[in-house]
Amino acid sequence: MALQQAPHPHPPDPAPDGRRVPLVAVVVTHNRLAHLRITLDRLLASPASLLAAVVVVDNLSDDGTGPWLGAQADPRLVVLHPDRNLGGAGGFEAGMRLAMERFDPDWLVVMDDDARPDPGALAAFAAMDRTGWEALAAAVHYPDGRICAMNRPWQNPFRQPLRRLAGRLTGRGLALGRADYAPGAAVRAVDGASFVGLFLSRAAIARAGYPDGRLFLYADDGLYTLGLTQAGGPLGFAPALRFEHDCSTFSGAPGRFTPLWKAYYYYRNMLMFHRRCAGPWFWPALLVLVPKWLMKARRHPGQGRVFLRLLGLALADGLARRTSRPHDQVLAHAGAQAIAPPRVP
Numbered sequence: 001m002a003l004q005q006a007p008h009p010h011p012p013d014p015a016p017d018g019r020r021v022p023l024v025a026v027v028v029t030h031n032r033l034a035h036l037r038i039t040l041d042r043l044l045a046s047p048a049s050l051l052a053a054v055v056v057v058d059n060l061s062d063d064g065t066g067p068w069l070g071a072q073a074d075p076r077l078v079v080l081h082p083d084r085n086l087g088g089a090g091g092f093e094a095g096m097r098l099a100m101e102r103f104d105p106d107w108l109v110v111m112d113d114d115a116r117p118d119p120g121a122l123a124a125f126a127a128m129d130r131t132g133w134e135a136l137a138a139a140v141h142y143p144d145g146r147i148c149a150m151n152r153p154w155q156n157p158f159r160q161p162l163r164r165l166a167g168r169l170t171g172r173g174l175a176l177g178r179a180d181y182a183p184g185a186a187v188r189a190v191d192g193a194s195f196v197g198l199f200l201s202r203a204a205i206a207r208a209g210y211p212d213g214r215l216f217l218y219a220d221d222g223l224y225t226l227g228l229t230q231a232g233g234p235l236g237f238a239p240a241l242r243f244e245h246d247c248s249t250f251s252g253a254p255g256r257f258t259p260l261w262k263a264y265y266y267y268r269n270m271l272m273f274h275r276r277c278a279g280p281w282f283w284p285a286l287l288v289l290v291p292k293w294l295m296k297a298r299r300h301p302g303q304g305r306v307f308l309r310l311l312g313l314a315l316a317d318g319l320a321r322r323t324s325r326p327h328d329q330v331l332a333h334a335g336a337q338a339i340a341p342p343r344v345p
Contacts, residue, residue: 021052022052022105022126023052023108023109023199024105024109025108026099027040027054027111028059028088028110029061029065029112030058030059030061030085033065035114039114040054042116043117044076046117046122052076055079056069056078056079057082058080058082059086060083078098078102080098087213087215091213092213092221093211106202108199108200109197110198111198112195115140115245116244117138124240134203134207134234135233135236137153137193137194137235137237138197138238139181139240139242140152140245141244142244148245150194151194151245152176153192154175154190154193155175156174158278176237180237181239190229193225193235193237194221194222195211195221196245204228207232211224212224215265216327217262218269219270219273223269223272223276226273226276256300257300260306264313264330265314266314267310267314268317271314271318275318306333310330313325
């Protein structure tokens with residue numbers, strides 16, 4: 001795989017005054033130029049003293065993203081053009097590697113192209129006491145202010161399972177609740193978080209490495225952050241760090257994969273995620289998970305057999321912890337050989 005870094009007329013110096021770079025942002029994009037424009041405007045509105053650089057991984061966009069990025073004049077912008085769509089997982093791995101190798105910053109902050117910090121969030125990060133934390137997860141909201149459910153940090157139910165069970169019986173789920181998001185709430189330890197508004201220190205990357213790009217998409221953030229915390233890296237949820245995620249509108253029926261090939265990656269990766277969460281409890285948990293997943297075929301009328309075929313592949317590869325199946329083969333099993341390079345969701 002070739003990775004082409006777009007030339008820039010005024011490439012940013014990683015340490016122009018001899019001091020270490022404080023923060024670099026990594027953004028992964030594919031065919032969402034309208035969102036990317038807003039995100040880059042928001043990021044680059046912060047001064048270089050708060051944000052030294054922005055690394056954008058353009059996952060083979062064909063909507064004008066590449067030319068638009070090439071026309072930008074801010075010297076802090078660095079663009080990476082892979083020769084194929086790496087998916088979200090591969091994009092974050094490539095972008096984070098480039099950011100660390102080129103800038104060696106104290107911290108990275110990662111996000112999707114439709115997510116961005118609220119005004120003042122990076123200043124709040126710079127001002128906060130980060131002692132004792134190797135990673136910090138932001139409070140992510142929809143543009144209308146509601147908590148973004150998909151980006152709630154979470155606790156591993158299989159760590160101290162009896163205490164977690166008691167929490168569930170009293171109405172507290174695995175994801176953090178509204179009270180944890182209250183203004184002024186203290187930073188609290190969590191087991192995992194998403195790649196929207198996740199701040200990672202150099203120490204965290206030294207401990208956990210980089211995301212596994214072979215996962216392609218789905219659960220890469222959960223596996224990565226869980227790996228960090230299971231290795232002893234403290235991850236905190238900081239409600240004072242607010243991000244916006246403009247993902248409130250989805251196409252298609254709820255719970256339905258569009259296109260259907262995405263089901264393979266979702267169930268394969270979720271199987272590996274649950275295995276890492278559950279440890280010795282994995283096999284009993286599997287007896288609950290698999291029947292639930294089989295029932296999802298009903299949400300794909302006319303494509304139920306294809307869904308079950310993809311689920312079978314996902315279970316086989318997930319149980320074997322195999323991430324080497326070629327994407328073209330996944331498309332063929334989905335009956336989608338002619339589909340263009342995969343889109344990042």
